[in-house]
Amino acid sequence: MSAPKKQKPVRNANEYFLSLPSMRSANIGFFVKNLNTGDTITAYNHKKLLTPASTEKLLTTATAIELFGNKHYFSTFIEYEGEIVDGVLNGNLFIRGTGDPTIGSQCSKDDKFLQRWVREVKKAGIKKIEGKVVADASFFDGNSINPQWIWEDIGNYYAPGIFAIPYLDNTLHIQLKSTAVGTVADVIKTIPYIQGLEFENHIRCSGITYDGAYVHGLPYDNKRYLVGSVPANKGIFGVMGDIPNPPLLLAQHFSGALRQAGIQVSGQADYIAEDKPHQRTLIYEQKSPSFGALIREVNIHSNNLYAEQLFRYLACRIGYPCTIDNSVNVIQSCMKNRGVNIRTAQIQDGSGLSPMDKVAPEHFVNLLTYMSRSKESTAFYQSLPIAGYSGTLSGFLAGTPLAGRVHAKSGSTSKVKAYAGYIELPDGQRWVFSVMVNNASCKTRDVQNIIANWLVRLYNEKYLKKS
Numbered sequence: 001m002s003a004p005k006k007q008k009p010v011r012n013a014n015e016y017f018l019s020l021p022s023m024r025s026a027n028i029g030f031f032v033k034n035l036n037t038g039d040t041i042t043a044y045n046h047k048k049l050l051t052p053a054s055t056e057k058l059l060t061t062a063t064a065i066e067l068f069g070n071k072h073y074f075s076t077f078i079e080y081e082g083e084i085v086d087g088v089l090n091g092n093l094f095i096r097g098t099g100d101p102t103i104g105s106q107c108s109k110d111d112k113f114l115q116r117w118v119r120e121v122k123k124a125g126i127k128k129i130e131g132k133v134v135a136d137a138s139f140f141d142g143n144s145i146n147p148q149w150i151w152e153d154i155g156n157y158y159a160p161g162i163f164a165i166p167y168l169d170n171t172l173h174i175q176l177k178s179t180a181v182g183t184v185a186d187v188i189k190t191i192p193y194i195q196g197l198e199f200e201n202h203i204r205c206s207g208i209t210y211d212g213a214y215v216h217g218l219p220y221d222n223k224r225y226l227v228g229s230v231p232a233n234k235g236i237f238g239v240m241g242d243i244p245n246p247p248l249l250l251a252q253h254f255s256g257a258l259r260q261a262g263i264q265v266s267g268q269a270d271y272i273a274e275d276k277p278h279q280r281t282l283i284y285e286q287k288s289p290s291f292g293a294l295i296r297e298v299n300i301h302s303n304n305l306y307a308e309q310l311f312r313y314l315a316c317r318i319g320y321p322c323t324i325d326n327s328v329n330v331i332q333s334c335m336k337n338r339g340v341n342i343r344t345a346q347i348q349d350g351s352g353l354s355p356m357d358k359v360a361p362e363h364f365v366n367l368l369t370y371m372s373r374s375k376e377s378t379a380f381y382q383s384l385p386i387a388g389y390s391g392t393l394s395g396f397l398a399g400t401p402l403a404g405r406v407h408a409k410s411g412s413t414s415k416v417k418a419y420a421g422y423i424e425l426p427d428g429q430r431w432v433f434s435v436m437v438n439n440a441s442c443k444t445r446d447v448q449n450i451i452a453n454w455l456v457r458l459y460n461e462k463y464l465k466k467s
Contacts, residue, residue, distance in 0.1 A: 013457035014042060020450060022442035030435040031361040032458065035372055035422070041431060041462050046365075049344065049358035050436040053411030054302045054392075055418045056352030058364060059342070061295040061383060062371050063334045064310045067317060070292030070379035074100030074313070076165070078117055079280035080126075087127035092267075093258075094280060095251060096136040097165030099322070100288040101309040103250065104168040107297055113286065114257040120284035121263065132267025133255045135247035138275040139164035140312050141321040144219035148354035152214065159353055160242035161219035162308045164322075165271075167246035167253075168192060170305055174215070174226070174241060178205050178234035185213075185230050185237065194249060198223045203239075205232035215241030220273075247271040274321070292379040299383040299409050300391035304351040311350020324349070338374075340366045352411055364420040364434035372422070372432070384408055384421055397452050402459055408433075415439045417447040423455075425463055 017023065031046035033039065075098055082091020102108035144161035145154055153159035160170035172194070176185040185203045203213050206229040217224040222244055230237050243249055251269035258265050288294070291310075298307045315326035328347045335342045342363045348354035371380045385391030388403030392410045396419075397403050408421020420434040435454075440447050 013454050013461055014044065016457055017450065017454040018044070022440050022446065023437070023450070024441075026440040027438040028436070029361045030433070031365045032431055032433040033365055033369070035369060035430040035432045037429075041433075042458065043361075046361045046434075049346065049360050050418075051355060051413075051416045051438050052352055052357055052359040052364075052418050052420075052436060053413045053416040054304075054352040055364060055409050055411035055420045055434070055436070056347070056357050056359065057298050057302065057307045057350070058367060058409050058420060059331055059335075059345075059347065059359070060307050060311045060314075060350040061298050062367055062380060063314060063331045065291055065295055065376045065380055066338070066374060067314070067330070067334055068291055070290060070295075070376055072291045074098050074102075074288035074309075076100050076103060076286045076288075077282060078120060078284040078286075079282050080124075081278060081280050082131065084125055087125060089126045089129045089131060092131040093121070093126075093129055093133050093265075094136050095133070095165060095247075095254060096139070096280075097163070097247070098139045098316075099164050099166070099309045099313045100286075101166045101169070101294070101303075101306045102288045103166060103286075105166075106169060107303070107306075108289065114254060117254060117284060117286075118257050118261045118263070121258065122261070124283045126263065128264040128266075129258070130266050133251045133258070133265060133269045135165050135251040135269075135271040136275060137164040137247040137271060137273050138321055139316075141323045142273045143324060146308075146324060146349045146354060148348040148356045150355065151216065153353060155215045155217040155224060155242055157215075157240035157242060158304050160305055161244070161246070162305075162312055163219075163246050165247040165250055166305065166309060167250040168243060170243050170246050172215075172224075172241045172243050174239050176203060176213075176230060176237045176239060178230055178232060178237040181205055181207055181232040183232075187226070188236065192243070192249065192253075194222065194243065195252070196222045197244070199226055200224075201226045203227065204229045206230070207232060211237075211239055213239040215239065217241070217244060220245050245271065247273075292383075295380070296383040300385045302392050302410070304353060307351040308349065335367065338370050340370050342367070352413070355413070361420075361434035361436060365432050368420065368422065368432045368434075372430070381407060381422070385410075396448060397455065400452065400456050402452075402456055406455070411436075412444055412448075415444075417444050417451065419451060423459070 029045035032041040077096040173191040213228040314330040315322035318326040346358035384407040385393040387406035388398035411418035418436040423431040
Protein backbone atom coordinates (compact mmCIF):
# COMPACT_ATOMS: atom_id res chain seq x y z
CA MET A 1 0.00 0.00 0.00
CA SER A 2 1.53 3.30 -1.09
CA ALA A 3 2.09 6.06 1.42
CA PRO A 4 -0.27 9.03 1.21
CA LYS A 5 1.04 11.97 -0.76
CA LYS A 6 2.40 14.78 1.31
CA GLN A 7 0.56 18.07 0.91
CA LYS A 8 2.70 20.78 -0.62
CA PRO A 9 3.62 23.46 1.91
CA VAL A 10 1.91 26.77 1.31
CA ARG A 11 4.61 29.20 0.23
CA ASN A 12 2.91 32.60 0.51
CA ALA A 13 -0.24 34.46 1.47
CA ASN A 14 -1.81 34.29 -1.97
CA GLU A 15 -1.25 30.54 -2.26
CA TYR A 16 -2.86 30.11 1.14
CA PHE A 17 -5.88 32.15 0.03
CA LEU A 18 -6.40 30.66 -3.42
CA SER A 19 -5.60 27.02 -2.64
CA LEU A 20 -8.18 26.54 0.12
CA PRO A 21 -10.86 24.02 -0.92
CA SER A 22 -13.66 26.47 -0.13
CA MET A 23 -12.08 29.08 -2.42
CA ARG A 24 -11.47 26.91 -5.47
CA SER A 25 -14.91 27.49 -6.98
CA ALA A 26 -15.22 31.09 -5.78
CA ASN A 27 -14.82 34.29 -7.77
CA ILE A 28 -11.98 36.16 -6.06
CA GLY A 29 -10.35 39.47 -6.75
CA PHE A 30 -7.92 41.60 -4.77
CA PHE A 31 -5.59 44.54 -5.20
CA VAL A 32 -3.16 45.96 -2.65
CA LYS A 33 -1.03 49.04 -3.37
CA ASN A 34 1.48 51.12 -1.45
CA LEU A 35 -0.16 54.53 -1.25
CA ASN A 36 3.14 56.32 -0.64
CA THR A 37 5.12 54.83 -3.54
CA GLY A 38 2.35 53.71 -5.88
CA ASP A 39 3.90 50.23 -6.06
CA THR A 40 1.61 47.22 -6.33
CA ILE A 41 1.97 44.91 -3.33
CA THR A 42 -0.14 42.15 -4.84
CA ALA A 43 -2.98 41.75 -7.33
CA TYR A 44 -5.27 39.00 -8.57
CA ASN A 45 -8.25 39.49 -10.89
CA HIS A 46 -8.09 43.14 -9.87
CA LYS A 47 -9.90 44.30 -13.03
CA LYS A 48 -12.65 41.68 -12.71
CA LEU A 49 -16.16 42.93 -11.92
CA LEU A 50 -17.47 41.32 -8.73
CA THR A 51 -20.46 41.82 -6.44
CA PRO A 52 -19.29 44.30 -3.77
CA ALA A 53 -22.21 44.20 -1.28
CA SER A 54 -21.91 47.12 1.16
CA THR A 55 -18.46 48.21 0.00
CA GLU A 56 -20.59 49.91 -2.69
CA LYS A 57 -21.32 52.52 -0.01
CA LEU A 58 -17.80 53.89 -0.50
CA LEU A 59 -18.82 55.20 -3.93
CA THR A 60 -21.94 56.83 -2.50
CA THR A 61 -20.31 58.47 0.50
CA ALA A 62 -17.21 59.60 -1.40
CA THR A 63 -19.33 61.26 -4.09
CA ALA A 64 -21.65 62.90 -1.55
CA ILE A 65 -18.84 64.45 0.46
CA GLU A 66 -16.84 65.43 -2.64
CA LEU A 67 -19.72 67.26 -4.30
CA PHE A 68 -21.40 68.82 -1.27
CA GLY A 69 -18.69 68.93 1.42
CA ASN A 70 -18.73 67.49 4.92
CA LYS A 71 -20.63 70.50 6.34
CA HIS A 72 -23.58 70.22 3.98
CA TYR A 73 -26.94 69.10 5.36
CA PHE A 74 -30.45 68.02 4.33
CA SER A 75 -33.26 70.52 4.85
CA THR A 76 -36.89 69.88 5.73
CA PHE A 77 -39.24 72.85 5.36
CA ILE A 78 -42.50 73.70 7.14
CA GLU A 79 -44.50 75.93 4.78
CA TYR A 80 -48.05 77.02 4.10
CA GLU A 81 -50.22 78.02 1.17
CA GLY A 82 -53.02 80.55 1.46
CA GLU A 83 -53.46 83.39 3.94
CA ILE A 84 -53.53 83.73 7.70
CA VAL A 85 -56.49 85.87 8.80
CA ASP A 86 -57.15 86.43 12.52
CA GLY A 87 -55.09 83.35 13.40
CA VAL A 88 -56.82 81.11 10.85
CA LEU A 89 -54.78 79.60 8.03
CA ASN A 90 -57.08 79.32 5.03
CA GLY A 91 -55.02 76.74 3.23
CA ASN A 92 -52.79 73.76 3.79
CA LEU A 93 -49.70 73.35 5.97
CA PHE A 94 -46.86 71.51 4.24
CA ILE A 95 -43.87 69.40 5.25
CA ARG A 96 -41.52 69.61 2.27
CA GLY A 97 -38.69 67.11 2.39
CA THR A 98 -35.40 66.76 0.53
CA GLY A 99 -34.42 63.32 1.82
CA ASP A 100 -33.26 63.82 5.42
CA PRO A 101 -33.01 60.29 6.91
CA THR A 102 -32.64 61.55 10.47
CA ILE A 103 -36.27 62.65 11.03
CA GLY A 104 -37.37 60.59 14.02
CA SER A 105 -34.35 58.35 13.54
CA GLN A 106 -32.89 56.38 16.44
CA CYS A 107 -29.48 57.57 15.25
CA SER A 108 -30.31 61.27 15.61
CA LYS A 109 -31.98 60.94 19.04
CA ASP A 110 -34.05 64.07 18.29
CA ASP A 111 -37.44 63.11 19.72
CA LYS A 112 -38.61 66.71 20.27
CA PHE A 113 -38.78 67.87 16.66
CA LEU A 114 -42.60 67.71 16.42
CA GLN A 115 -42.94 69.96 19.47
CA ARG A 116 -40.43 72.32 17.85
CA TRP A 117 -42.46 72.39 14.63
CA VAL A 118 -45.63 73.13 16.60
CA ARG A 119 -43.93 76.05 18.36
CA GLU A 120 -42.86 77.48 14.99
CA VAL A 121 -46.42 77.21 13.66
CA LYS A 122 -47.67 79.08 16.71
CA LYS A 123 -44.99 81.74 16.24
CA ALA A 124 -46.31 82.23 12.70
CA GLY A 125 -49.64 83.25 14.29
CA ILE A 126 -51.58 80.15 13.27
CA LYS A 127 -54.26 79.06 15.75
CA LYS A 128 -56.49 77.14 13.38
CA ILE A 129 -55.96 75.43 10.02
CA GLU A 130 -58.88 75.41 7.56
CA GLY A 131 -57.09 72.80 5.50
CA LYS A 132 -54.82 69.88 6.19
CA VAL A 133 -51.22 68.90 6.84
CA VAL A 134 -49.63 67.63 3.62
CA ALA A 135 -46.29 65.85 3.31
CA ASP A 136 -44.68 66.98 0.06
CA ALA A 137 -42.31 64.18 -0.99
CA SER A 138 -41.97 65.28 -4.61
CA PHE A 139 -38.25 66.14 -4.35
CA PHE A 140 -37.59 62.46 -5.19
CA ASP A 141 -39.46 60.75 -7.99
CA GLY A 142 -42.15 58.19 -7.19
CA ASN A 143 -39.85 55.20 -7.76
CA SER A 144 -39.44 54.40 -4.07
CA ILE A 145 -38.10 50.88 -4.59
CA ASN A 146 -35.02 50.21 -6.67
CA PRO A 147 -36.05 47.87 -9.52
CA GLN A 148 -32.77 45.99 -9.15
CA TRP A 149 -33.52 44.87 -5.57
CA ILE A 150 -34.81 41.35 -5.03
CA TRP A 151 -38.26 40.44 -3.68
CA GLU A 152 -36.77 38.65 -0.68
CA ASP A 153 -35.44 42.01 0.55
CA ILE A 154 -38.20 44.46 -0.42
CA GLY A 155 -40.42 45.29 2.55
CA ASN A 156 -37.84 44.36 5.17
CA TYR A 157 -36.30 46.97 7.47
CA TYR A 158 -32.92 46.81 5.72
CA ALA A 159 -34.48 47.49 2.29
CA PRO A 160 -37.19 50.08 2.97
CA GLY A 161 -38.79 52.37 0.45
CA ILE A 162 -36.79 55.52 -0.30
CA PHE A 163 -38.73 58.78 -0.01
CA ALA A 164 -37.97 62.49 0.07
CA ILE A 165 -39.51 62.35 3.57
CA PRO A 166 -38.20 59.37 5.53
CA TYR A 167 -39.53 58.92 9.06
CA LEU A 168 -38.60 56.73 12.05
CA ASP A 169 -35.86 55.07 9.98
CA ASN A 170 -38.73 53.86 7.73
CA THR A 171 -38.84 50.89 10.13
CA LEU A 172 -41.90 49.05 11.40
CA HIS A 173 -41.45 46.97 14.56
CA ILE A 174 -43.83 44.00 14.58
CA GLN A 175 -44.46 42.12 17.82
CA LEU A 176 -45.41 38.45 17.41
CA LYS A 177 -46.61 35.89 19.95
CA SER A 178 -44.29 32.89 19.80
CA THR A 179 -45.90 29.68 21.07
CA ALA A 180 -45.65 25.95 20.28
CA VAL A 181 -43.82 24.49 17.30
CA GLY A 182 -46.03 24.48 14.22
CA THR A 183 -48.37 27.26 15.31
CA VAL A 184 -48.77 30.60 13.56
CA ALA A 185 -47.01 33.45 15.40
CA ASP A 186 -49.88 35.92 15.77
CA VAL A 187 -49.29 39.66 15.36
CA ILE A 188 -49.84 41.40 18.72
CA LYS A 189 -49.10 45.01 17.76
CA THR A 190 -46.86 47.25 15.68
CA ILE A 191 -44.69 50.20 16.62
CA PRO A 192 -45.57 52.68 15.28
CA TYR A 193 -49.29 52.03 14.94
CA ILE A 194 -50.38 52.52 11.32
CA GLN A 195 -54.05 53.05 10.60
CA GLY A 196 -55.44 50.55 8.09
CA LEU A 197 -52.35 48.32 8.05
CA GLU A 198 -53.20 44.69 7.19
CA PHE A 199 -51.16 41.51 7.45
CA GLU A 200 -51.35 38.22 5.63
CA ASN A 201 -49.47 36.16 8.17
CA HIS A 202 -47.73 32.88 7.37
CA ILE A 203 -44.99 33.00 10.02
CA ARG A 204 -44.69 29.69 11.86
CA CYS A 205 -43.07 28.93 15.20
CA SER A 206 -40.33 26.35 14.75
CA GLY A 207 -37.25 24.84 16.35
CA ILE A 208 -34.88 27.44 14.91
CA THR A 209 -32.89 29.73 17.22
CA TYR A 210 -32.77 32.82 14.99
CA ASP A 211 -35.13 35.26 13.27
CA GLY A 212 -36.15 33.53 10.05
CA ALA A 213 -39.08 35.82 9.26
CA TYR A 214 -39.45 38.06 6.22
CA VAL A 215 -41.79 40.96 5.55
CA HIS A 216 -42.90 41.65 1.97
CA GLY A 217 -44.84 44.59 0.59
CA LEU A 218 -44.75 47.60 -1.70
CA PRO A 219 -44.50 51.32 -0.97
CA TYR A 220 -47.79 53.13 -0.31
CA ASP A 221 -49.58 49.77 0.06
CA ASN A 222 -50.96 49.05 3.54
CA LYS A 223 -50.83 45.27 3.12
CA ARG A 224 -47.81 43.31 4.32
CA TYR A 225 -47.08 39.61 3.83
CA LEU A 226 -45.32 37.83 6.68
CA VAL A 227 -43.51 34.59 5.82
CA GLY A 228 -40.83 32.34 7.29
CA SER A 229 -40.38 31.19 10.88
CA VAL A 230 -39.35 32.34 14.35
CA PRO A 231 -38.17 30.41 17.42
CA ALA A 232 -40.99 28.63 19.28
CA ASN A 233 -42.09 29.30 22.88
CA LYS A 234 -40.40 32.70 23.18
CA GLY A 235 -43.44 34.71 24.23
CA ILE A 236 -43.22 38.11 22.54
CA PHE A 237 -40.83 38.00 19.60
CA GLY A 238 -40.01 41.05 17.49
CA VAL A 239 -39.37 41.24 13.77
CA MET A 240 -38.90 44.34 11.63
CA GLY A 241 -40.30 45.46 8.32
CA ASP A 242 -40.72 48.78 6.56
CA ILE A 243 -43.23 51.59 6.99
CA PRO A 244 -45.36 51.59 3.80
CA ASN A 245 -45.80 55.37 3.58
CA PRO A 246 -43.45 57.36 5.85
CA PRO A 247 -44.46 60.81 4.48
CA LEU A 248 -48.14 60.19 5.25
CA LEU A 249 -47.35 58.81 8.72
CA LEU A 250 -45.29 61.91 9.55
CA ALA A 251 -48.12 64.18 8.35
CA GLN A 252 -50.55 62.25 10.56
CA HIS A 253 -48.27 62.55 13.58
CA PHE A 254 -47.72 66.26 12.96
CA SER A 255 -51.49 66.78 12.68
CA GLY A 256 -51.93 65.00 15.99
CA ALA A 257 -49.24 67.11 17.66
CA LEU A 258 -50.91 70.32 16.41
CA ARG A 259 -54.32 69.25 17.69
CA GLN A 260 -52.84 68.22 21.03
CA ALA A 261 -51.34 71.71 21.31
CA GLY A 262 -54.75 73.30 20.74
CA ILE A 263 -54.39 74.13 17.04
CA GLN A 264 -57.46 72.89 15.16
CA VAL A 265 -56.84 71.12 11.84
CA SER A 266 -60.00 70.60 9.81
CA GLY A 267 -58.72 68.14 7.19
CA GLN A 268 -57.16 64.70 7.35
CA ALA A 269 -53.40 64.41 6.83
CA ASP A 270 -52.29 63.71 3.28
CA TYR A 271 -49.18 63.39 1.11
CA ILE A 272 -48.09 64.15 -2.46
CA ALA A 273 -45.46 62.09 -4.25
CA GLU A 274 -45.35 64.25 -7.37
CA ASP A 275 -46.03 67.97 -7.65
CA LYS A 276 -45.23 71.16 -9.49
CA PRO A 277 -43.54 74.02 -7.60
CA HIS A 278 -45.99 76.33 -5.83
CA GLN A 279 -45.62 79.66 -4.12
CA ARG A 280 -45.57 78.94 -0.41
CA THR A 281 -44.56 80.84 2.70
CA LEU A 282 -41.72 79.39 4.77
CA ILE A 283 -42.31 78.95 8.50
CA TYR A 284 -39.31 76.87 9.54
CA GLU A 285 -36.30 75.06 8.11
CA GLN A 286 -35.03 71.99 9.98
CA LYS A 287 -31.43 71.06 9.22
CA SER A 288 -30.04 67.57 9.49
CA PRO A 289 -26.67 66.69 11.00
CA SER A 290 -23.79 67.37 8.61
CA PHE A 291 -22.93 65.10 5.71
CA GLY A 292 -19.70 64.33 7.57
CA ALA A 293 -21.77 62.86 10.42
CA LEU A 294 -24.13 61.06 8.03
CA ILE A 295 -21.40 59.29 6.06
CA ARG A 296 -19.91 58.11 9.36
CA GLU A 297 -23.25 56.48 10.14
CA VAL A 298 -23.32 54.93 6.67
CA ASN A 299 -19.82 53.51 6.69
CA ILE A 300 -19.33 52.61 10.35
CA HIS A 301 -22.72 50.94 10.82
CA SER A 302 -23.46 50.14 7.15
CA ASN A 303 -26.79 51.95 7.33
CA ASN A 304 -28.67 51.11 4.12
CA LEU A 305 -31.39 53.75 4.54
CA TYR A 306 -28.93 56.57 5.08
CA ALA A 307 -26.85 55.37 2.11
CA GLU A 308 -29.84 55.24 -0.22
CA GLN A 309 -31.09 58.67 0.88
CA LEU A 310 -27.67 60.17 0.15
CA PHE A 311 -27.52 58.27 -3.14
CA ARG A 312 -30.88 59.59 -4.33
CA TYR A 313 -30.05 63.14 -3.18
CA LEU A 314 -27.00 63.16 -5.47
CA ALA A 315 -29.35 63.41 -8.44
CA CYS A 316 -30.31 66.98 -7.52
CA ARG A 317 -27.01 67.99 -9.15
CA ILE A 318 -28.70 67.18 -12.46
CA GLY A 319 -32.33 68.11 -11.89
CA TYR A 320 -35.62 67.67 -10.11
CA PRO A 321 -37.14 65.27 -9.15
CA CYS A 322 -34.24 63.09 -8.08
CA THR A 323 -34.06 59.76 -9.94
CA ILE A 324 -31.98 56.61 -9.64
CA ASP A 325 -30.55 56.99 -13.15
CA ASN A 326 -29.43 60.55 -12.45
CA SER A 327 -27.81 59.48 -9.18
CA VAL A 328 -25.78 56.88 -11.08
CA ASN A 329 -24.80 59.49 -13.66
CA VAL A 330 -23.66 61.89 -10.94
CA ILE A 331 -21.40 59.25 -9.34
CA GLN A 332 -19.86 58.34 -12.69
CA SER A 333 -19.32 61.98 -13.66
CA CYS A 334 -17.87 62.90 -10.25
CA MET A 335 -15.37 60.06 -10.35
CA LYS A 336 -14.41 60.72 -14.00
CA ASN A 337 -13.72 64.39 -13.25
CA ARG A 338 -11.37 63.30 -10.46
CA GLY A 339 -9.43 60.86 -12.59
CA VAL A 340 -11.05 57.76 -11.08
CA ASN A 341 -12.08 55.53 -13.96
CA ILE A 342 -15.16 53.54 -12.96
CA ARG A 343 -16.52 53.34 -16.51
CA THR A 344 -16.83 49.56 -16.36
CA ALA A 345 -18.45 49.49 -12.91
CA GLN A 346 -22.16 48.61 -12.88
CA ILE A 347 -23.81 50.83 -10.26
CA GLN A 348 -27.44 50.07 -9.46
CA ASP A 349 -27.96 51.62 -6.04
CA GLY A 350 -26.25 53.41 -3.17
CA SER A 351 -26.04 50.67 -0.55
CA GLY A 352 -24.96 47.50 -2.35
CA LEU A 353 -28.27 45.70 -1.82
CA SER A 354 -28.63 44.91 -5.50
CA PRO A 355 -26.95 41.68 -6.65
CA MET A 356 -26.51 43.47 -9.99
CA ASP A 357 -23.96 45.90 -8.53
CA LYS A 358 -20.57 45.04 -10.01
CA VAL A 359 -17.28 46.74 -9.13
CA ALA A 360 -13.66 45.70 -9.64
CA PRO A 361 -11.06 45.77 -6.83
CA GLU A 362 -9.10 48.23 -8.97
CA HIS A 363 -12.05 50.65 -8.89
CA PHE A 364 -12.07 50.75 -5.11
CA VAL A 365 -8.29 51.13 -4.85
CA ASN A 366 -8.35 54.01 -7.33
CA LEU A 367 -11.23 55.65 -5.44
CA LEU A 368 -9.49 55.29 -2.07
CA THR A 369 -6.24 56.56 -3.55
CA TYR A 370 -7.96 59.72 -4.75
CA MET A 371 -9.84 60.21 -1.48
CA SER A 372 -6.55 60.06 0.46
CA ARG A 373 -5.57 63.37 -1.13
CA SER A 374 -9.02 64.94 -1.45
CA LYS A 375 -9.84 68.14 0.43
CA GLU A 376 -12.39 65.97 2.26
CA SER A 377 -9.86 63.22 3.03
CA THR A 378 -10.04 63.65 6.82
CA ALA A 379 -13.83 63.46 7.03
CA PHE A 380 -13.92 60.49 4.67
CA TYR A 381 -11.17 58.62 6.52
CA GLN A 382 -12.89 59.22 9.87
CA SER A 383 -16.07 57.66 8.47
CA LEU A 384 -14.42 54.25 8.15
CA PRO A 385 -14.66 51.70 10.99
CA ILE A 386 -11.44 50.44 12.58
CA ALA A 387 -10.65 46.73 12.51
CA GLY A 388 -10.98 45.12 15.94
CA TYR A 389 -12.54 48.23 17.46
CA SER A 390 -15.57 49.83 15.82
CA GLY A 391 -18.69 49.35 13.77
CA THR A 392 -18.96 46.47 11.35
CA LEU A 393 -15.21 45.79 11.76
CA SER A 394 -15.27 45.35 15.55
CA GLY A 395 -14.67 41.59 15.24
CA PHE A 396 -12.51 41.67 12.12
CA LEU A 397 -8.76 41.15 12.71
CA ALA A 398 -9.28 41.44 16.48
CA GLY A 399 -6.26 40.14 18.38
CA THR A 400 -3.99 40.27 15.32
CA PRO A 401 -1.10 42.62 14.49
CA LEU A 402 -3.48 44.49 12.14
CA ALA A 403 -6.08 45.30 14.80
CA GLY A 404 -6.36 49.09 14.93
CA ARG A 405 -4.34 49.45 11.72
CA VAL A 406 -7.05 48.72 9.15
CA HIS A 407 -9.63 51.42 8.41
CA ALA A 408 -12.05 49.95 5.92
CA LYS A 409 -15.61 49.32 4.74
CA SER A 410 -16.94 45.78 4.83
CA GLY A 411 -19.56 44.20 2.59
CA SER A 412 -21.57 41.09 3.31
CA THR A 413 -24.59 39.46 1.70
CA SER A 414 -25.44 35.88 0.83
CA LYS A 415 -22.33 34.40 -0.82
CA VAL A 416 -20.48 37.74 -0.80
CA LYS A 417 -17.72 39.01 1.49
CA ALA A 418 -15.69 42.10 0.70
CA TYR A 419 -13.43 44.71 2.28
CA ALA A 420 -11.86 47.91 0.97
CA GLY A 421 -9.83 50.50 2.82
CA TYR A 422 -6.45 51.47 4.22
CA ILE A 423 -3.75 49.67 6.22
CA GLU A 424 -1.59 51.89 8.42
CA LEU A 425 1.97 50.57 8.73
CA PRO A 426 4.24 51.13 11.76
CA ASP A 427 6.69 53.25 9.75
CA GLY A 428 4.00 55.73 8.72
CA GLN A 429 3.41 54.34 5.25
CA ARG A 430 -0.06 53.32 4.14
CA TRP A 431 -1.40 50.54 1.96
CA VAL A 432 -4.71 50.78 0.14
CA PHE A 433 -6.57 47.56 -0.60
CA SER A 434 -9.71 45.90 -1.90
CA VAL A 435 -10.64 42.23 -1.67
CA MET A 436 -13.85 40.54 -2.78
CA VAL A 437 -14.97 36.91 -2.58
CA ASN A 438 -18.15 35.76 -4.33
CA ASN A 439 -19.70 32.28 -4.12
CA ALA A 440 -17.27 30.53 -1.79
CA SER A 441 -18.34 27.03 -0.73
CA CYS A 442 -18.36 27.88 2.99
CA LYS A 443 -20.12 30.19 5.43
CA THR A 444 -19.65 33.93 5.13
CA ARG A 445 -18.13 33.96 8.61
CA ASP A 446 -15.48 31.50 7.44
CA VAL A 447 -14.69 33.73 4.44
CA GLN A 448 -14.17 36.63 6.84
CA ASN A 449 -11.62 34.59 8.81
CA ILE A 450 -9.86 33.51 5.61
CA ILE A 451 -9.55 37.12 4.43
CA ALA A 452 -8.26 38.17 7.86
CA ASN A 453 -5.61 35.41 7.80
CA TRP A 454 -4.62 36.39 4.27
CA LEU A 455 -4.15 40.05 5.24
CA VAL A 456 -2.03 39.14 8.27
CA ARG A 457 0.12 36.76 6.17
CA LEU A 458 0.52 39.46 3.52
CA TYR A 459 1.53 41.99 6.17
CA ASN A 460 4.11 39.57 7.58
CA GLU A 461 5.53 38.76 4.14
CA LYS A 462 5.51 42.10 2.42
CA TYR A 463 6.20 44.40 5.34
CA LEU A 464 7.69 42.72 8.42
CA LYS A 465 10.18 40.57 6.52
CA LYS A 466 11.41 43.58 4.55
CA SER A 467 11.57 46.02 7.43
